[in-house]
Amino acid sequence: MSTRLFVIPGSHPSITVELMLAHKGIPYKRTDLLPVISKGVLRAAGFPGVTVPALKIEGSKVQGSRQIARELERLQPDPPLFPADPGQRGAVEDAERFGDEQLQHPIRQILWWAFKHDKAPLRSYSEGAKIGMPIGLAMKTAAPIVALSARFNEADDEHARQALEALPGLLQKVDSLIGGGTINGEQLNAADFQIGTSIGLMMTMDDLRPAIENRPAAALAKRVVPNYPGHTPAILPAAWLEPLRGEPATA
Ligand SMILES: N[C@@H](CCC(=O)N[C@@H](CS)C(=O)NCC(=O)O)C(=O)O
Numbered sequence: 001m002s003t004r005l006f007v008i009p010g011s012h013p014s015i016t017v018e019l020m021l022a023h024k025g026i027p028y029k030r031t032d033l034l035p036v037i038s039k040g041v042l043r044a045a046g047f048p049g050v051t052v053p054a055l056k057i058e059g060s061k062v063q064g065s066r067q068i069a070r071e072l073e074r075l076q077p078d079p080p081l082f083p084a085d086p087g088q089r090g091a092v093e094d095a096e097r098f099g100d101e102q103l104q105h106p107i108r109q110i111l112w113w114a115f116k117h118d119k120a121p122l123r124s125y126s127e128g129a130k131i132g133m134p135i136g137l138a139m140k141t142a143a144p145i146v147a148l149s150a151r152f153n154e155a156d157d158e159h160a161r162q163a164l165e166a167l168p169g170l171l172q173k174v175d176s177l178i179g180g181g182t183i184n185g186e187q188l189n190a191a192d193f194q195i196g197t198s199i200g201l202m203m204t205m206d207d208l209r210p211a212i213e214n215r216p217a218a219a220l221a222k223r224v225v226p227n228y229p230g231h232t233p234a235i236l237p238a239a240w241l242e243p244l245r246g247e248p249a250t251a
Contacts, residue, residue: 010230020069083189094182100194111201164240206231
């Protein structure tokens with residue numbers, strides 16, 4: 001299969017798709033893009049939208065982690081990403097939609113808020129990436145990219161605080177999906193790859209990791225993506241982290 005995946009290094013849905021390609025055993029070439037610049041490159045490559053992950057496979061162009069999951073399943077059913085039983089498949093699809101529509105974005109907002117206040121950690125998310133220029137040079141010129149990405153993702157104080165307030169409920173939902181057996185079962189499925197990467201990205205932030213590491217959600221992330229790239233030292237105001245200080249569930 002002729003396959004090329006367009007990613008932004010460190011992007012959680014991009015890593016979701018890399019994991020699903022690996023699960024299927026589909027070899028692929030990867031094009032690494034810088035945020036913001038990615039939009040023009042994707043358009044020039046003929047994609048209708050401006051976000052990664054974006055996949056060229058067997059002559060078709062597919063964008064979005066959930067759409068890509070379905071295309072991979074269609075092209076190569078084994079090993080599966082979705083259970084054969086219709087009831088179980090529905091549960092996995094609901095969990096996957098939750099991961100995409102509710103879990104992905106708050107962490108994106110918190111992280112861009114952090115980069116806006118200190119862009120040094122950004123480099124750690126791009127280690128090993130081939131972005132067409134030395135990483136050191138890219139980071140020296142990253143200020144406008146960070147400013148535009150923060151604006152694009154509404155990573156202002158108000159939204160970052162709202163995202164932090166939402167995290168306990170979101171983590172609880174992940175733990176209950178694990179408890180109910182929809183995710184982190186014997187076979188990893190599309191929802192595991194979707195949700196595990198968001199939790200993995202959260203755990204790269206020193207501010208967030210303590211609220212996650214003793215929870216079932218952390219075990220899922222460690223299984224799905226044991227070496228999530230990147231590290232952001234503590235930077236969030238302590239008062240904003242109050243919602244995360246509740247009693248954590250145990251793994
Ligand atoms: N929900 C979409 C997420 C797409 C998305 O927002 N991707 C981000 C990276 S995580 C992006 O391409 N942002 C454009 C930019 O940062 O310039 C999916 O799962 O595919």
